[in-house]
Amino acid sequence: MPERSESDSRKLLRRLRDTLATPGKGQDRLDAITHLIADSMGTEVCSIYLFRDPETLELCATEGLNKDAVHKTRMKLGEGLVGRVARSGLPVNAADAPSEKGFRYMPETGEELFSSFLGVPIQRVGERLGVLVVQSKTARQFSDDDIYALDVVAMVLAEMTELGAFVGDDGGMRALHKQPVMLRGSSGQEGAAEGHVWLHEPRVVITNPVADDPLTEIDRIRDAVGQLRVSVDDLLSAESLDKEQKAVLEAYRMFAHSRGWLRRMEEDIQRGLSAEAAVEREQNAARNRLEQVPDAYLRERLQDLDDLSNRLLRILTGQGRDTGAEMPENPVLVARNIGPAELLEYGRKLKGVVLDEGSVGSHAAIVARALAIPLVINAGRAVNEALNGDHILVDGDQGIVHLRPEETVARAFRDKIAMLTEAQKRYASLRGLPATATCGATVALHMNAGLMADLPSLEGSGAEGVGLFRTELQFLVRSKMPQRAELARLYARVMDAAKGKRVAFRTLDIGSDKVLPYMKPPEEPNPAMGWRAIRVGLDKPGVLRMQLQALIRAAAGRPLTVMFPLITELGEFREARAHVMRELHREKSLGHLVPEKVEIGAMMETPSLAYAPQAFFELTDFISIGGNDLKQFFFAADRENELVRRRYDTLNISFLSFLQQIVARCRDTGTPLSFCGEDAGRPIEALALAAIGFRSLSMRPASVGPVKALIRQVSLIDALAVIEAARADGAESARPALMDWLAGQGG
Ligand code: PEP
Ligand code: MG
Numbered sequence: 001m002p003e004r005s006e007s008d009s010r011k012l013l014r015r016l017r018d019t020l021a022t023p024g025k026g027q028d029r030l031d032a033i034t035h036l037i038a039d040s041m042g043t044e045v046c047s048i049y050l051f052r053d054p055e056t057l058e059l060c061a062t063e064g065l066n067k068d069a070v071h072k073t074r075m076k077l078g079e080g081l082v083g084r085v086a087r088s089g090l091p092v093n094a095a096d097a098p099s100e101k102g103f104r105y106m107p108e109t110g111e112e113l114f115s116s117f118l119g120v121p122i123q124r125v126g127e128r129l130g131v132l133v134v135q136s137k138t139a140r141q142f143s144d145d146d147i148y149a150l151d152v153v154a155m156v157l158a159e160m161t162e163l164g165a166f167v168g169d170d171g172g173m174r175a176l177h178k179q180p181v182m183l184r185g186s187s188g189q190e191g192a193a194e195g196h197v198w199l200h201e202p203r204v205v206i207t208n209p210v211a212d213d214p215l216t217e218i219d220r221i222r223d224a225v226g227q228l229r230v231s232v233d234d235l236l237s238a239e240s241l242d243k244e245q246k247a248v249l250e251a252y253r254m255f256a257h258s259r260g261w262l263r264r265m266e267e268d269i270q271r272g273l274s275a276e277a278a279v280e281r282e283q284n285a286a287r288n289r290l291e292q293v294p295d296a297y298l299r300e301r302l303q304d305l306d307d308l309s310n311r312l313l314r315i316l317t318g319q320g321r322d323t324g325a326e327m328p329e330n331p332v333l334v335a336r337n338i339g340p341a342e343l344l345e346y347g348r349k350l351k352g353v354v355l356d357e358g359s360v361g362s363h364a365a366i367v368a369r370a371l372a373i374p375l376v377i378n379a380g381r382a383v384n385e386a387l388n389g390d391h392i393l394v395d396g397d398q399g400i401v402h403l404r405p406e407e408t409v410a411r412a413f414r415d416k417i418a419m420l421t422e423a424q425k426r427y428a429s430l431r432g433l434p435a436t437a438t439c440g441a442t443v444a445l446h447m448n449a450g451l452m453a454d455l456p457s458l459e460g461s462g463a464e465g466v467g468l469f470r471t472e473l474q475f476l477v478r479s480k481m482p483q484r485a486e487l488a489r490l491y492a493r494v495m496d497a498a499k500g501k502r503v504a505f506r507t508l509d510i511g512s513d514k515v516l517p518y519m520k521p522p523e524e525p526n527p528a529m530g531w532r533a534i535r536v537g538l539d540k541p542g543v544l545r546m547q548l549q550a551l552i553r554a555a556a557g558r559p560l561t562v563m564f565p566l567i568t569e570l571g572e573f574r575e576a577r578a579h580v581m582r583e584l585h586r587e588k589s590l591g592h593l594v595p596e597k598v599e600i601g602a603m604m605e606t607p608s609l610a611y612a613p614q615a616f617f618e619l620t621d622f623i624s625i626g627g628n629d630l631k632q633f634f635f636a637a638d639r640e641n642e643l644v645r646r647r648y649d650t651l652n653i654s655f656l657s658f659l660q661q662i663v664a665r666c667r668d669t670g671t672p673l674s675f676c677g678e679d680a681g682r683p684i685e686a687l688a689l690a691a692i693g694f695r696s697l698s699m700r701p702a703s704v705g706p707v708k709a710l711i712r713q714v715s716l717i718d719a720l721a722v723i724e725a726a727r728a729d730g731a732e733s734a735r736p737a738l739m740d741w742l743a744g745q746g747g
Contacts, residue, residue, distance in 0.1 A: 009149040012040040013272035017210040026166040030061035038063040043134040050130035065109040080104030085119040089288040095141040118142040124158040159209040187399040188365040188375030193352035195330030197390040204313040211274035221275040283309035341477040352394035427705020431462035435708040439715040446698040455497035457701035465502035467698020468676040491554030509565035533566035548583040560595035567602040570616040605629035617669040627677020651735040663693035683710040691719035
């Protein structure tokens with residue numbers, strides 16, 4: 001890089017910084033900057049275009065174009081050369097702009113007079129803010145150095161924008177992170193919460209993008225990169241890494257030791273950037289490349305570089321996860337994604353969770369559900385938009401997030417929360433009462449659980465017991481396989497907390513969406529229909545047996561209830577049951593106390609089991625329908641796939657008919673039957689299930705109240721008649737008829 005251009009760009013940056021340091025209005029500063037850049041670059045024109053909304057750019061300041069066009073000229077993303085820069089995030093350098101494809105003539109600016117155009121994006125990591133343009137009359141091919149210099153200036157502008165340098169009522173920029181934003185994601189867990197943002201990984205704020213002393217900055221960056229290398233090497237030497245984690249860390253190491261990366265950052269510093277700004281500049285460049293790369297593998301590697309840059313920024317600024325910032329009151333966690341163990345660590349202090357990514361079946365979602373914290377997933381750009389402490393509303397029912405909401409929105413939202421709280425109070429008053437319908441039939445309501453943290457709800461919710469204890473959560477939140485003694489202690493605590501109420505422990509249900517961090521899943525074309533749940537347990541019985549031993553020891557003579565997930569045929573149930581018998585026998589022979597009574601049940605989650613031989617219904621002590629899985633296999637619609645998961649109604653007459661057959665078979669053999677999928681917790685669905693003969697339902701604790709309240713108001717005989725009438729009418733679903741009927745009941 002030529003010496004001259006280095007110091008030129010340093011000079012420009014210094015002038016820029018001085019301009020920004022003098023007090024002034026936002027618009028005045030923008031005007032001064034365009035003047036300064038045009039002067040330094042030797043161009044007639046310099047203009048700053050900023051986003052008004054995600055689709056529209058507005059000319060916000062100019063030197064050389066018609067000043068009357070400021071705040072008037074607008075263009076859509078992708079429109080004209082400016083729009084092209086904004087969309088691609090890449091510079092456009094055109095010696096003869098009017099002949100360039102996509103050039104848009106804007107008479108109000110007097111632009112046709114200028115032939116050469118150089119535009120660079122104004123962006124901050126992950127966030128496009130606008131476009132910086134210089135133009136000249138004479139046809140001129142801007143050099144690489146010119147592009148570089150303008151790019152560095154644009155980056156400093158972006159940093160200053162973040163710090164609010166151009167905000168003003170005088171037509172300057174709207175402040176970032178000040179406006180209300182509504183984000184639409186999907187529902188991960190129902191419920192509503194109001195609180196303040198707590199960023200899992202707070203954004204690093206750079207207050208000093210320009211630095212005077214390159215030597216000091218180079219020392220700082222070298223030192224920080226040195227620390228980064230050591231920390232990556234340390235991570236790599238950890239013993240418990242699997243192959244995949246190792247591969248990722250190897251890639252980290254490769255980048256951390258890459259001479260090119262450090263050299264580019266040092267060059268940026270020579271041009272006048274501070275060490276932090278240099279890291280961010282390279283991070284921006286990597287992000288832009290990321291978007292252009294079609295190859296998934298390369299994209300992942302660039303993602304690694306992005307993560308690494310964040311680590312480096314944290315080292316340089318001392319900001320980041322452990323900033324010492326205090327968690328605000330009513331914290332709502334905002335993160336790109338989060339692991340189950342980390343989420344569990346925050347625990348119930350969180351009022352809500354918002355994830356940019358995530359999926360309904362992700363482990364974080366499972367934990368959020370277990371903790372009954374409203375969760376919105378796929379929120380898109382929450383991490384970019386939110387700042388620690390921002391006021392936030394989370395609508396887990398609709399999958400909507402309001403960030404820094406207007407007061408009217410907040411008021412309406414509070415009404416909703418108040419209504420929910422009011423309803424909860426009403427439900428609490430029913431706590432000691434049974435779910436007895438007006439026809440006299442009673443439905444036993446149980447709760448689903450998976451964590452020790454769930455157990456206090458057993459009393460609060462009015463549930464009669466735990467109809468489904470998902471034991472895999474304990475495995476999912478650990479970084480290594482739990483030991484038998486540890487599990488036995490935990491199960492004993494669960495039974496203690498249940499105070500004699502029945503807890504149906506489901507043995508490990510892994511595979512499909514539930515992948516243990518320490519057990520690499522096999523490559524499967526369709527994991528939901530693959531090697532999962534009891535299939536793994538029977539093929540590799542070591543963990544199953546260890547778990548059964550832990551359960552028997554935990555019971556220490558008390559009654560024990562065990563059930564097996566995804567039993568598909570009689571033989572599997574026989575085999576699984578035999579494991580229990582064998583372990584009971586073994587424990588007894590070791591002199592351990594064995595449970596006074598053991599119930600062994602099967603989860604019916606595949607249609608095949610509904611048609612199993614009579615012997616199955618006779619052998620099993622009870623059946624619990626895993627409606628989430630049973631429904632996905634009945635309709636062949638993946639419960640995880642947003643495109644189809646809501647496509648078929650649980651109250652579809654075909655599905656209800658199928659469930660009725662199961663009820664009838666269980667009645668014939670006197671086999672206790674329960675339903676424990678998510679649908680059991682939805683009042684209308686629960687009512688329909690009760691109407692067709694289910695006398696036991698297991699659901700999230702928060703659902704017990706609403707379900708009980710509805711069942712107590714209606715006659716199940718009448719509800720069944722409504723379903724039968726809908727069937728006779730040839731309806732696809734019983735829902736409309738049931739809703740009409742309920743509306744008529746005033747329900
Ligand atoms: C089900 O499939 O309905 C069920 C309760 O099990 P899980 O949701 O844990 O698969
Ligand atoms: Mg299931």
